[in-house]
Amino acid sequence: MDEPALSSPLAAALERDRERFNALVAERIASGQRFDAAALAAHMRNAVSPVIDAVDRVDPGSVAPVTDVLFRMTLDLIARDLAGDGTRYPGITEGWRRIFPAVVPLLVRAPQELAGSLTNALYNVSVSTGVVPERWIDDMTALARHCVEVSELLDVGKIAAWRAGLAHYRRGALDACRSLSPDLVALALGVSGAVASYHSMIERLERDPWLDPAVAATERIPEPSLRVVAVTGAFRGFGGPFRVPPKLYARDGQLVAKDDEAAWILMADRFGATWHRCDDTGLLVQTFPDAVVGRDGEARIGTQRASIAALRQPWTQAFDGTTLGVTLALSHRIWLLACTP
Structure with missing residues (x-):
C-alpha cells in the first residue's frame, strides 16, 4: 500500500520556511538530542498532514x-522515541491524526497550549497499564x-481519561x-437518559467509586449489594x-499493596485501577470488624453479606471506607469488594 503524501497546505508551509525548519533540526542534532529523519517524515x-488540511479549511491564515x-x-516526540512508524506508543500519533482535526477551531486559538x-x-x-x-x-x-x-x-479530557x-x-x-454545562457533563459521562439532578449525580459518584454514572443520574438508585467489583494486580x-x-494494608484512607521489594497505593473504581509507588512507613496490620472476609469465604461490609468461594482462606485484608481489598497467599491478584447498586 502506498504511503500518504504530505498534503499541499503542509508541503507549502514547510517549503516557505524550509531554512528555519532545517535550522531547528540542525540545532537538535548539534545539542545531542535523538533525531530520526524517517520518524520525522512518517509523523x-x-x-501532522491531516491536521494542517483541517486548519487550511477553517482558517488558512493559521496554517503557518x-x-x-x-x-x-x-522533534520533541522524536527525541523521546515517541513518534514514527516504530514508536512504542502509536496512540500518540493516532490521537494527533484524529483528535487534532476535530478541535481545529480551538487549536488555531491556542496551538501551543x-x-x-x-x-x-x-x-x-x-503508558498507563490497563488503559x-x-x-x-x-x-x-x-x-x-x-x-x-x-x-x-481540557476538562472534558479529564473526564474521558478517568x-x-x-x-x-x-x-x-x-x-x-x-x-461544565449540564449537557456536556452528561455527554462526557456517557449518560444518555434524563438526569434527575446533576448535583445529586456528582455527589453520588463521589461517595461510591463503583457506581455507574447512568445509575447515579436516576431519581432513585437501586439498593446496593455486596459483590466483587474488580480483580486487579499481577505478577x-x-x-x-x-x-x-502482595500483602494489603490501609493507610490514610487508601489501600496500599506491598510485596518484598516495594509498596504501591492502589486507586481503583468502576473504570479501572492504577498503581502508584509509595513509601512503606506506617503500614500496620489492622482488623476491620465491619468489613471482612472469613476463612469460609463469607464476606461482610456493614449489614451486607455475600458468599465468595474464590476467597476462602484469605491471606490479608484492608478496607478504605468503601472498598474491601483481599489477597490470597499464592496469588499476585487483589480482589476488591464493595456494596454498590
Whole structure:
C-alpha cells in the first residue's frame, strides 16, 4: 500500500520556511538530542498532514503558526522515541491524526497550549497499564465538537481519561463536572437518559467509586449489594507490579499493596485501577470488624453479606471506607469488594 503524501497546505508551509525548519533540526542534532529523519517524515505525513488540511479549511491564515508548533513538538516526540512508524506508543500519533482535526477551531486559538496538553494526555493514557488509549481518543473525537472553549475541552479530557481507566483522575474529573454545562457533563459521562439532578449525580459518584454514572443520574438508585467489583494486580513478569504475592494494608484512607521489594497505593473504581509507588512507613496490620472476609469465604461490609468461594482462606485484608481489598497467599491478584447498586 502506498504511503500518504504530505498534503499541499503542509508541503507549502514547510517549503516557505524550509531554512528555519532545517535550522531547528540542525540545532537538535548539534545539542545531542535523538533525531530520526524517517520518524520525522512518517509523523509529518501520518499525523501532522491531516491536521494542517483541517486548519487550511477553517482558517488558512493559521496554517503557518500551527505548522511551526506541531513541527517543534514532533522533534520533541522524536527525541523521546515517541513518534514514527516504530514508536512504542502509536496512540500518540493516532490521537494527533484524529483528535487534532476535530478541535481545529480551538487549536488555531491556542496551538501551543492545546497541542501540548492533548499530547501530554495521549502520553499518559498510552503508558498507563490497563488503559486503552483508543477509548480516550474515541471519546475526545466525539466530544470535541461540543466544546466552545479550550478550558472546556481540557476538562472534558479529564473526564474521558478517568473513564478510559485512569482511576486517579476521578477526583479531578468530578471537579471538572462542576464547571461544565449540564449537557456536556452528561455527554462526557456517557449518560444518555434524563438526569434527575446533576448535583445529586456528582455527589453520588463521589461517595461510591463503583457506581455507574447512568445509575447515579436516576431519581432513585437501586439498593446496593455486596459483590466483587474488580480483580486487579499481577505478577511483574506478566506486566503487573508484584514480584511475589502482595500483602494489603490501609493507610490514610487508601489501600496500599506491598510485596518484598516495594509498596504501591492502589486507586481503583468502576473504570479501572492504577498503581502508584509509595513509601512503606506506617503500614500496620489492622482488623476491620465491619468489613471482612472469613476463612469460609463469607464476606461482610456493614449489614451486607455475600458468599465468595474464590476467597476462602484469605491471606490479608484492608478496607478504605468503601472498598474491601483481599489477597490470597499464592496469588499476585487483589480482589476488591464493595456494596454498590
